[in-house]
Amino acid sequence: TVLANEQVIDGRGWRSNALVEKRELAQWFLKITDYSEELLEALDTLDRWPEKVRLMQRNWIGRSEGLRFSFALEDEKGAALDERLTVYTTRHDTIFGASFCAVSADHDLARKYAETDPGLAQFRREVAALGTSEETIERAEKQGYLLPVYARHPFRDGVRLPVYAANFVLSGYGEGALFGCPAHDQRDIEFARKYGLPVIPVVAPKDADAAIFAIGDEPFLEKEGDQAVLINSDFLNGMTVPQAKEDVARRMEAMGIGERRVNFRLRDWGVSRQRYWGCPIPAIHCGKCGIVPVPKQDLPVILPEDVTFDKPGNPLEHHPTWKHVACPRCGRAARRETDTFDTFVDSSWYFARFCSPHSDVPVTEDAAKYWMPVDQYIGGVEHAILHLLYSRFYSRAMKRTGHFAVDEPFASLFTQGMVIHETYRTEAGEWIFPADAELRDGRWFHARTGEVLTIGGVEKMSKSKRNVIDPEAILERYGADTARWFMLSDTPPERDIEWTESGVEGAWRFTQRLWRLVHDALEHGEAGGPLPATGEALTLRRAAHKALHAVTGDLNGLRFNRSIARIYELANALTSALQSDDRAPPMRRALREAAEIMVLMFAPMMPHLAEECWQVLGHVTPVVETPWPVADPALIADDEVTIAVQVNGKRRDEVRLAKGMEKAEVEAIVLRLDSVRRALDGRLPKKVIVVPDRIVNIVG
RNA sequence: GCGGGCGUGGCGGAACGGUAGACGCAACGGACUUAAAAUCCGUUUUCCGUAAGGAAGUGAGGGUUCAAGUCCCUCCGCCCGCACCA
Secondary structure: OOOOHHHEEOOEEOOOOOEOOOOOOOOOEEOHHHHHHHHHHHHHHOOEOOHHHHHHHHHHHOEEEEEEEEEEEEEOOOOEEEEEEEEEEOOHHHHHHOOEEEEOOOOHHHHHHHOOOHHHHHHHHHHHHOOOOHHHHHHOOOOEEEEEEEEEOOOOOOOEEEEEEEOOOOOOOOOOEEEEOHHHOHHHHHHHHHHOOOOOOOEEOOOOOOOOOOOOOOOOOOOOOOOOEEOOOHHHOOOEHHHHHHHHHHHHHHHOOEEEEEEEOOOOEEOEEOOOOOOEOOEEEEOOOEEEEOOHHHOOOOOOOOOOOOOOOOHHHHOOOOOEEEOOOOOOEEEEOOOEEOHHHHHOOHHHHHOOOOOOOOOOHHHHHHHOOEOOEEEEHHHOOOHHHHHHHHHHHHHHOOOOOOOOOEOEEEEEOOEEEEEEEOOOOOEEOHHHEEEEOOEEEEOOOOOEOEEEEEEEOOOOOOOOOOHHHHHHHOOHHHHHHHHHHOOOOOOOEEOOHHHHHHHHHHHHHHHHHHHHHHHHOOOOOOOOOOHHHHHHHHHHHHHHHHHHHHHHOOOHHHHHHHHHHHHHHHHHHHOOOOOOHHHHHHHHHHHHHHHHHHOOOOHHHHHHHHHHOOOOOOHHHOOOOOOOHHHHOOOEEEEEEEEOOEEEEEEEEEOOOOHHHHHHHHHOOHHHHHHHOOOOOOEEEEEOOOEEEEEO
């Protein structure tokens, strides 16, 4: 099948891992490039998206400002030709350093001369056969094939540049043709050195001597602060790079051979897939009428169910009858399009449908207006330039056709990490499932064959390396709550988490502990009774409300690992309180209250256990229907605080003082401390900095 | 090559510029047990010291500050994205 270039990762299909090769085919595209500028500019409005993702999209769209201009051409004998060669450049300031032109192997000029030159035809085939992976491209040497034409320099009479077909020129970018200035471009200098082309420096640091400034095997690339100026460039000499660009652009525009142009790296989105599982592209090919859209009343086009997968290729193509239809326009026998849409087409607007799932029409604008944009979107960073770019485009396109209400579908984006796991392999190099690996005396063995295993890296779970965990087995043994708790507990959600057996065990033990704690709190606690005013009971009550305050903030900020740490702290506080001798009514009430707060707090992360515990505690209304509790502000603030005491920036002591104590008073108390006097060693304090309720630093 | 991110105990990781190492895992010691598991209690950055206490410490080096894991500069290492984009 065919893929969009976003879906090619390291020269392989993003999903199938199959090697990708280039071929020329007729395919369907969605014109995402019409939105290049908009998609780029609007990135600045997405202030609740990770900077990383916005940057990736910015780079992928790849805007560049340059100049498109054309060279007059002549043949080998110097006779003028009718056609011109159009190139795109962002470095028109270096035009006097030009020493060659190059076109892609697919360029019209290369095609034309290949018809009569078998060597060129062969060269074009070789370039086409080159793989698309980065390794291949990097290893491939720059190669050119000299064409029998020359480009006339626009500003220098009599100067002509050789024109090559070259393997490094991309047909899909700019004009598929360029002029090379070896002195100021890495790629161009490699090419020039290989083919013995002139290297003329035309930009030099301000203080360099133009007469002797020379280029070796590295081009001179202007850095910030160089204040570089033009040399060897006729009327441009002495200008800065921006000045020279402006001047050249203006002259070429005046000459009618060039125009300023913004170019994008983004290509149109190839959506044709030669597969059965997808929405059929609703088009009909008629010999007389050409391409005819399927009429609205015939939509959607339904896939046939009697297909076979016994042959390679698209089953729709092989189906005996499905593709044969009458042309909706002229009624003659016609052929139905058998390509289906890329799955990303569907995922580009499902959220719009979700706003009105029972509607007869795909999307209702009122519902979309009410719900959109999505407040919080969560997904893996692997979608940074696939799903997340396509959806942004699709929303805009649907808005234009009156189907949707917003430009940006996702107001806030959070990119979560992946689950990773250790890898194990036998001496023969065979990957082994973690379930089959066994740790004995610090070494890993195959559980069934007893073979010694080597531990490989901790990697993204993948079928090929077999470092996967069967979710069914986890659910069977520990339950879904334990699995959730473990995944949320150890690692911040934006990072990859390593799945470890001991970590899961730990989570599972904690679920048991919570269950016991709730029962103990029920036994020793009480729902009513007087509020605790002093002692351990008040301490526990404070701990519960502080935990609640912290967890509320952490959950809102998606800091699940920290919420869980707070819940552990409260569980520890509850455990110690249960061991206290205090069983007076205020303590009984505090125990019960702490247990209830604890259950409500872990409910979002372990819903099943929470419902069970909630019922144990005597509640009829389920947790899901219970509002999130609110911490009592009076209990969050302490009336005593621990203040660290530093001498010359080193911690020497700490003191418990009343909250909000006057600076002068704090200073007096602290200066009397033995530890402080010892550290000062007879010196007088020069300065005392008191940060209220936090820290004191004495400079001596 | 360009762009971005990150370097903190044995491990995962906490720390509005203000007591580095919360919480968990692992390890070790103890209680309970005929024993083990489970559970409970404790220890656990490193070095010196029986202890009290002291010294060093967030990849390396410098700087700003009363105070730096956090801010600034230089370097080293790792990870991610893009990659012949003219």
